[in-house]
Amino acid sequence: MTELLNNREHKKEELKKLILRIHNGEDVNTLKEEFRQVLSGISPLEIPIVEQELVKEGVSAKDIAKMCDLHVELFRESVAGTDELEERDLPDGHPLKTLYAENKEIMKDAEMLNLYARTLASTKDERMGKEILGVLEELISDLRGVGFTHYNREEMLIFPYIERRGLTAIATVLWTKHDEIRFMIKHFAELLKRKNELPWDEFTSRLVEKGGKLSFALSDMVFRENNIYYPTLKALLTDGEWKAIREQEEEMGFYKVNPPAWDPGEDVKPLHPWEIDPELSVEQLLGLPKEVQQALKGKPLEFDKSELKREGDVDMGTGYMNVEELRAVFEALPVDVTFIDRDDRVRFFSPGERIFDRTLSVLGRPVQLCHPPKSVHIVNRILRAFKEGRKSEATFWLHLGPKYVYIKYVPLFDKGGNYMGTLEMTMDIAEYRKIEGEKRLLDWRVEVKRETT
C-alpha cells in the first residue's frame, strides 16, 4: 500500500512537470509519448484520483482537461485483447468482425462511464467535478450512436436473415433489450442536463446508480452478442449474405470503427433475405451455440419461404410491385405528379383527385402546348436550364382558395447522367402549416380511445 502510494506520488510529480510544460506552451501531442509512459504505471481507476490531487495543488483544470484524451486512450489499451478468439479467423471488413470490433469500443465506453460517474460522486473539488461532467457528457453523446449504428445495423440488416430461418425470438429479445438500453442512454443524458437543478449529492448518487445500470446493460449486451448471437450468425450466414450486408452497412455507419472494403469474391452473388434458402442444414444446426440449440429443442423452426417477386411484378430496384399497386400508390400520394419526357411530351400524370386537372388527352402532348401561350417562353427557359444542367429545380407557390399550392419542377437523369425528362410535383401545403407539437406512434391509442367514448 505504501509502495502504491509512493508510486502514485512519484507519478503525480512527473505529471505535474508535464502539465507545467503544456501550460508553458508545449503542444500536448508532442508530449504524448512522455505522458503515456508516466500514465502507464497508474491504473486507469487511479487516474481521476491523481487528477483530483493535482487540482487541489493548484494545477489548472484547463491544463488537466488536455490530458483527458490520453486517459481514454490508455484505458482502451488496458482493456484491449478480449474477444480476440472469435475474430481471429475473420477477414478485415467482414461485417461480423466489425461487430466484434464495435463491441470492444462499446465495452470500453460503458466501463468509462461507470468509472467517471463514481469518481464524480467521490470528488469534492468543483473544478475537477466540472471536468468529469464534461467527459461524461461526451461519453453519453457518443453512446447514443450505438443505437443508430451498431444496434440499427443488426436490427435492419442482419435480423431479417435469422427471421427467415425461423429464429425470430432471438431478434425480438435482442431488439427489446436494445431499446431498453436506448432509453437508459437517453435518460442518463437527460439527468446530466439537470446538474444545476438537483442538490449535488442527489445528482451524483443518481448518476452513479443510472450509470452503473447502463454500464451493466451495455456490457451484458456485448456479452450476449459475442457469446450467443454472433456465433449463431457465424454458423448460419453464407458469404453471399455477408456480402449483401456489407454493401448496405456504410449507409447506417459504425460505432468508432472504420472497416475497410470486403468482398468474398466477384463470383459470390450478394444474397438478400428473400433470396436465401431458409432451411437449416445439419451442419448449420450443429454449429449453433449450445444455448441456441437448447432453445430450439422441441420446437420446429418455422422457416419463412414466402416469395417476394410475383408474376407480372415490376422490378423497381428497391422492391417489386404490380401495376395495380403502383397506380394506387400514385393515387394515394399527397403530391400530384406529371412527368414529361426528354422530348418535352407529357408521358404520365398521377391519377385521382388533383389540384390541377389532368385528362388523358394531354398524354403525348408537347408541354409547350399545355401552357397558356403567354407563359410558354418561361417553360422553355426552365427546361433549357434543366437540360443544360444550370438548374436542378424550380419552385413556385400560390394561394388557391383555402389551398396553399406548392409546385416543384426537377429534371430527371438516367444513370449515365443523360436527361430523361422533367417531373412536376404539386401539393397543397396548407395543412402542414397548421400542425403543432408532436404526435408519435405510441400516441395512437389515445386517439382511438377518444373517438370511441
Next chain:
Amino acid sequence: MTELLNNREHKKEELKKLILRIHNGEDVNTLKEEFRQVLSGISPLEIPIVEQELVKEGVSAKDIAKMCDLHVELFRESVAGTDELEERDLPDGHPLKTLYAENKEIMKDAEMLNLYARTLASTKDERMGKEILGVLEELISDLRGVGFTHYNREEMLIFPYIERRGLTAIATVLWTKHDEIRFMIKHFAELLKRKNELPWDEFTSRLVEKGGKLSFALSDMVFRENNIYYPTLKALLTDGEWKAIREQEEEMGFYKVNPPAWDPGEDVKPLHPWEIDPELSVEQLLGLPKEVQQALKGKPLEFDKSELKREGDVDMGTGYMNVEELRAVFEALPVDVTFIDRDDRVRFFSPGERIFDRTLSVLGRPVQLCHPPKSVHIVNRILRAFKEGRKSEATFWLHLGPKYVYIKYVPLFDKGGNYMGTLEMTMDIAEYRKIEGEKRLLDWRVEVKRETT
C-alpha cells in the same frame, strides 16, 4: 316615339301593380306568367329604365330585385334561336352540341353585362345603382366560370386532337384570346370591388368601357368558335374521338348547361389524341371551313405521329413510363414511400436519400418485425383498423433535428374494394412552414436575372 313612351308608361303601371302584389306577399313564381306578359312588350334594353323609374316612384328596391331573374330569362328568350343551324343534326350530349349550347349562355351573359353596365352609368338613383351592381357582381362571378369550364375543356380536351393534325396555330390563337378574356373578366371583377374607392362617375365610366370591351371580346369568341373552330372540329373529329372527350368532360364541368350522357355506340372505341391517325383525308380537308382551307394553302401540315407507348413501358393507366423513369420519379419525390402488401410484408420503398433509412434487407420482411417490439401492438392495431375499413388514415408528426417529420399511413384498395396493402409516406414539412406570399411561373425570369447579376 310618343307611342313608345305611352307603351312604356302603360307597362310601367302594370309592373307597379304586380310588384305591389309581391310586396303584399304573393309569391314571385306564381306571378311569373303575368310578369312575362307585361315584360314581353318591353325591349330588354328598356327594362332597366323602367325599373329606375319605378324606384323613383317609391317602389322598394327589394321588391324590384325579385324581378331580376325574370329579366335575365326574358333576355335569354329574346336572343335564343341563333346558331340553330349548326346544332340541328347533333345528338343531345354530343360534346360539340354542348359547346354550342354554352356559347348561347355566354353570349347572353356578355350582352347582359354590357347592358347593365350602361344602365348603371345612366341611373341617378342610389338604390337602383346598388341593385344593378349586385347583378353585375353576380354576372361577372358567373363569367369567371367560362374560363374554368368552356375554355378549359377546349384547351385541354379538344386542342390536342387538332394539334396532332398539325393545326397548332388555331389552338394557339384561340388560347391566347381565351387568356385575354380571362384577364378582362378578372379586371372587371377587380374594378367592381373598387366602387367605394373611386368617384362614382369615374367608376361607372370605367365600367362601361371595360364592360363594353369584355362583352365584345366574349361575343367575338363565340362568333369565331361557332363559325370557324366548331365547323373545323365537325369536319375532323370522329365518333371515337368525341367519345373519349365526352368521357372526360364532367371532370371539368360546363357553363350553365347540363348535357345528358352520350355514347356513339358500344362498338366505338374511345380514341385519345395519341391513338388517332393524324393525316387529313381529302373529305376532311374539303369539309373544313373556307377560312381554314385558305389558311392552310401553301403550308404543308406537320402531322404529329409520335408514338406514346415505347417498348418495355409500363401501362400506368394515366400514361406510360419505363422502369428507369419510374425509379427516378420515386427518387425525386419530396415524400419517402414504403409499401407493405396485403400480407403485411414490405414490398417496396422509394430509393435515394431518405428521412428514415430503408435497406434492401427489409424487403419481404413482415412489418411487425421492422418495428421496435414495444410498438408492434400499435402497428397491428392500425393495420387492423385499415383492413376492417374503420380508419382511412393515420398521421403522426415529430421533430427530428431541423426536420419536422410528417408521417401518413393509408390503406390501398383494388378496384374491387379489396385491401391491397398499406402505404407509409414520410416527409419533411419544415420548409413548407417557412414559405410566405406567392411566387408564380411568370416570376421566374426575375429570379434568373438576380442570379446572373
